[in-house]
Amino acid sequence: MDRSPDEDVAAAFSSGQPDALALVYERFGPLVYSIALRSLGAWSDAEDVTQQAFVSAWRSRDTFDRRRGTLGGWLVTITRNKVTDALRERQRDSRVLLHVAGGAAVTAPQMPSDRVVDRIVLADELAQLPESQRLVMVLAFYSDLTHQNIAHVLGLPLGTVKSHIRRGLQRLRSRLEADGVAH
């Protein structure tokens, strides 16, 4: 059976394997924490949301069905809900403050930005690419080099670079479609 490392983590998680939570946290901790931090802007809030998301994921692991979606996507959904709760709580606090200060309440609906989530999902997938492929992709994205120049600079066959780029982009795209929200 040819499973990706992420699928292994998901399998361990749904089987309730004893150290599965640690595995899941190691793999997806930065994803969850980064979404929380970028959405909330404050370290302490991001830490609280990260904790809530993983504890809630662990307690409701029976409801995760890996035939219906990825573990990453499931965790992203839980994280977004916890971020929304945190934002609501903040809004409540600020309404109380405004009330105390005699001002009008501002009730703009708040949600974690979908773009924030998508950006972090992509960053996470980029970080999962094998070392040499990641280097090719980073150069393709951020340098002005053409694929021929990248091949030359890295001393790789042209075909390898082209294939890294095609597979890399498609892999990023698939992950975005599986775990992202805006696309």
Added chain:
Amino acid sequence: MSHTDPEILALRALGETAGSARDAEHAGTCSRCRAELARLTEVVRLVRDEGAGERLETPPSQVWNRIAAAAGADPVPVPVPVPVSPAAAAANGTSAPAVPRIRPGRDLRPGRPHGPRRRLAAGLAGLAAGLIIGIAGTAGIVQLTQAPATRVVAQIALSPLPQFPQWQGAAGTAVMRATAGQQLMAVTLHAPRQPGFYEVWLLARDGVSMISLGDLNAGHTGTFIVPPGTDLHDYSRIDISLQPFDGSTQHSKTSVVRGSLPAAALGGITSPR
């Protein structure tokens, strides 16, 4: 007419003028190729313009401590059979995500919640340029996009001691993983339910000094952080005790199973500061 070569589409999504004039024409008129190009171009836009290439933030270690404490307090016991044989533990270990390891000594804590992502994208681009100029090292640029690493340092079988015949059926495993800046110990125990609770210890070579890592949950499992700075060359044995509910924080002197960190594993562990 055949569709545009996917490699050409990918390069065009990156802004290169790859392929022939016919490719360009086809990609502009064929709905399938045009849609594929749009999908890939959107990824490129997100990475380049919205900074999706940024490095993710690593949560500080206390977050895991809080999660482990909260999840460990979960009244629902872990419902599955626990692997005990070293082989099972080994299989278990290899399921760890295959993330390349970060070199020790690198501070993974974020500096501050960041401002514009552009800066980071620009920083990455700058690094890429640096790499091209002085191609000597690739580690820097690779690390920027790297997720926190974890690796299995040791898988230790825990077995009963001859002086405690009542535990001869017991067995356990301890899988030690190194993540950035810390060591995690995942412990499982196969032993009958007894009055009291099972506690995990690190024993020093002198046979007297010990560090309590914590208690196993109702499913007889637990994942613990080895206190940073612990000299594992000295505290090299893992011991699980059965503790009575007597309020004492001392080891009950009833060791259920025990095992030693292999010397080979210790070689890979950074010495305490």
